[in-house]
Amino acid sequence: MRDGGVRAELGDEKLVEMLRLMFRIRRFEEKLARLFKRGKLPGFVHLYIGEEAVAVGACSALKREDRITSTHRGHGHVIAKGAEVRRMMAELLGKVDGYCRGKGGSMHTVDFGLGVMGTNGIVGGGIPIAVGSAWGDKQLGRDYVTVSFFGDGASNQGVFFESMNLAAIWKLPVIFMCENNGYTEWTATEKLTAGDISDRGRAFGIPSARVDGNDVLAVNEAVAEAVRLARAGGGPSLIEAKTYRWHGHNEGEEVFSGKYRPEEEMAEWREKDPIAALGARLTEWGVMGADDVARVDAEETRRVEEALEFAQQSPFPDPEEALAHLFYGERPGLQKEVLGG
Amino acid sequence: MAEERSIYFIKAMYEGLRDAMREDETVVVIGEDVDRSIIGATRGLIEEFGDERVKNTPISEATFVGACIGAAAAGMRPVVDLMVGSFFYVSMDQVANQAAKLPYMSGGQVSLPIVYFTASGPSGSAAAQHSENPHPMLMNVAGLKVVMPGSPRDAKGLMHAAIKDPNPVVFFQDAVLGGTRGPVPDGPYQIPLGEAEVKREGEDVTVVAIGALVNRALRVADKLKNEGVSVEVVDPRTLVPLDKKTILDSVRKTGRLVVCDNARITCSAASEVAAIVSEEAFDSLKAAPRRVAWEDVPVPFSPVLEKRVLVDDEKISAAIRSTLATATV
Ligand SMILES: Cc1ncc(C[n+]2csc(CCOP(=O)(O)OP(=O)(O)O)c2C)c(N)n1
Numbered sequence: 001m002r003d004g005g006v007r008a009e010l011g012d013e014k015l016v017e018m019l020r021l022m023f024r025i026r027r028f029e030e031k032l033a034r035l036f037k038r039g040k041l042p043g044f045v046h047l048y049i050g051e052e053a054v055a056v057g058a059c060s061a062l063k064r065e066d067r068i069t070s071t072h073r074g075h076g077h078v079i080a081k082g083a084e085v086r087r088m089m090a091e092l093l094g095k096v097d098g099y100c101r102g103k104g105g106s107m108h109t110v111d112f113g114l115g116v117m118g119t120n121g122i123v124g125g126g127i128p129i130a131v132g133s134a135w136g137d138k139q140l141g142r143d144y145v146t147v148s149f150f151g152d153g154a155s156n157q158g159v160f161f162e163s164m165n166l167a168a169i170w171k172l173p174v175i176f177m178c179e180n181n182g183y184t185e186w187t188a189t190e191k192l193t194a195g196d197i198s199d200r201g202r203a204f205g206i207p208s209a210r211v212d213g214n215d216v217l218a219v220n221e222a223v224a225e226a227v228r229l230a231r232a233g234g235g236p237s238l239i240e241a242k243t244y245r246w247h248g249h250n251e252g253e254e255v256f257s258g259k260y261r262p263e264e265e266m267a268e269w270r271e272k273d274p275i276a277a278l279g280a281r282l283t284e285w286g287v288m289g290a291d292d293v294a295r296v297d298a299e300e301t302r303r304v305e306e307a308l309e310f311a312q313q314s315p316f317p318d319p320e321e322a323l324a325h326l327f328y329g330e331r332p333g334l335q336k337e338v339l340g341g
Numbered sequence: 342m343a344e345e346r347s348i349y350f351i352k353a354m355y356e357g358l359r360d361a362m363r364e365d366e367t368v369v370v371i372g373e374d375v376d377r378s379i380i381g382a383t384r385g386l387i388e389e390f391g392d393e394r395v396k397n398t399p400i401s402e403a404t405f406v407g408a409c410i411g412a413a414a415a416g417m418r419p420v421v422d423l424m425v426g427s428f429f430y431v432s433m434d435q436v437a438n439q440a441a442k443l444p445y446m447s448g449g450q451v452s453l454p455i456v457y458f459t460a461s462g463p464s465g466s467a468a469a470q471h472s473e474n475p476h477p478m479l480m481n482v483a484g485l486k487v488v489m490p491g492s493p494r495d496a497k498g499l500m501h502a503a504i505k506d507p508n509p510v511v512f513f514q515d516a517v518l519g520g521t522r523g524p525v526p527d528g529p530y531q532i533p534l535g536e537a538e539v540k541r542e543g544e545d546v547t548v549v550a551i552g553a554l555v556n557r558a559l560r561v562a563d564k565l566k567n568e569g570v571s572v573e574v575v576d577p578r579t580l581v582p583l584d585k586k587t588i589l590d591s592v593r594k595t596g597r598l599v600v601c602d603n604a605r606i607t608c609s610a611a612s613e614v615a616a617i618v619s620e621e622a623f624d625s626l627k628a629a630p631r632r633v634a635w636e637d638v639p640v641p642f643s644p645v646l647e648k649r650v651l652v653d654d655e656k657i658s659a660a661i662r663s664t665l666a667t668a669t670v
Contacts, residue, residue, distance in 0.1 A: 069411075103445060110443070110448075117414060118447070125407075125438060125439055127404075128406070128411070130411060131411060132409055132413075133411030135408055135417075136411060136416055144415075159403050159404050166399060326483060327507075328507040
């Protein structure tokens, strides 16, 4: 366990904020799990519970102007980057107050104001986009950084290798943030992925690190280091964070997936709960008392309740909006024109 | 508009690119060997704009096509030379799932000013993998604008306009047109996307022709004139958005339609135009619309096989004659 050096560096306020964000993600997703069970959530949903330390550790090392690309398991990244859960909830329910006015949903939540360039339904799809975002910033003389979150499964996509190569030769301020949660859908990572993912960066001359993905401060430290390098013009980094997802690949998987993870393994990782670990550390350091931890949790639980109420009250978009936003700056109704209606 | 000279199509594209780059320093050009440029449209740019704005990429189509999305979102106007039309297949996730959909899925939050241009279509025994014209596939994606000019003048003005457009635009340079010449104004100008042009007026039949087939259609029209047939030739220039009005107005005047498309006939742009006209101008038709497009096979290598599959002057004139032979309804 880390000592007070980290405390001094981050400051108590930030540490509490990191704990708060982790609670926010956890409670938000628990709510989603319940909604899904009751058939109240359109589409399908992939939960991030258990992995909160990666998103929060990484995004806490970023400025608001920095950008991220995310994955099909992206709620945590979006919340950690500063999203309001009520607008996320509205998006997930397909309502007009959602971040994308109900056009994106869980796997395509976008908010450019927060630097969220999109969660993504295509595994690996966000990686080249992050490279381009970093390229754009470099070209325009900004010192922004882009973090691309992706899974161990995505690390086998060709674009990952292409992107590392391009980022390395162009020295782009991009951080490849691999969340290795041990599984690619229902298959253990080691059956699908050769060697260590972090070693793949070294082949391109990219500084690479492996961190405990359940230790939010370790993740933060590694990302902060990569951010410093990137802002100083030092180019890309690769970080592999080892973690675990508590829930299924997607909610409702039980109907077809069968049992694919040993009970002991799941229990072992629940013991390593990243939120409890940070809470314990902060109380041990005297940053906050146990009752403060409980209070933060209660506040975030309430926030999620309010988010759901907000989302339920938000109206559905006008069906005609389905025809809007195809091309920027143009009026809706293109299809109607084409059909001459 | 300033003085005109006769220049090559490829040079016209270059001038459109150059003018847009002079006007706006966020315009950057990337692609494989774009400094030297085997096709030629980007040749000379690096001398004027340097290697930060004219960048060679590794052979990683999916990644540099996708990187343009991030760069555009960050405030750049990236232009990609994809070299050969079939290379779109290598990068389809980034083109179709990402670039085309992000503005829509975000509920209109972002504009992605990107141009993907490429030489495409058969260029003479280039065989199947280097003869594709994937514009029908991309027209179907939704979220991409698709441009396919038939003359150097249009190429220059449309390139400039495509770069200024806030949306992802795919710009096809029909490969056989690259080395053709035509009058092109000297100074910068733009031709709006989505505006067709009547290239030749006529009374008896409308021929909608796309890309390199515009010249063929004009040639056929010249020949048929001697037989007393008056052909109107319409070049859509932009396939998405399609200028339906100009096409429909022409068909309402002539009552007959032949559509010529350098693509496999199934789900071609020709099919789309024929369907629109059938739906919206049925009453004015004196004969069924005819499509002249490729046979539904990959483009073969041997010259005799290739000729069998592709569109030529004879196929166009045969289609025109057959619509004229149809009894008036
Ligand atoms: C290109 C593509 N292939 C397959 C899928 C189906 N799919 C969705 S999530 C997933 C597993 C991704 O695993 P990983 O990258 O490790 O992320 P994790 O789910 O573990 O967070 C797959 C195969 C997809 N969405 N996109």
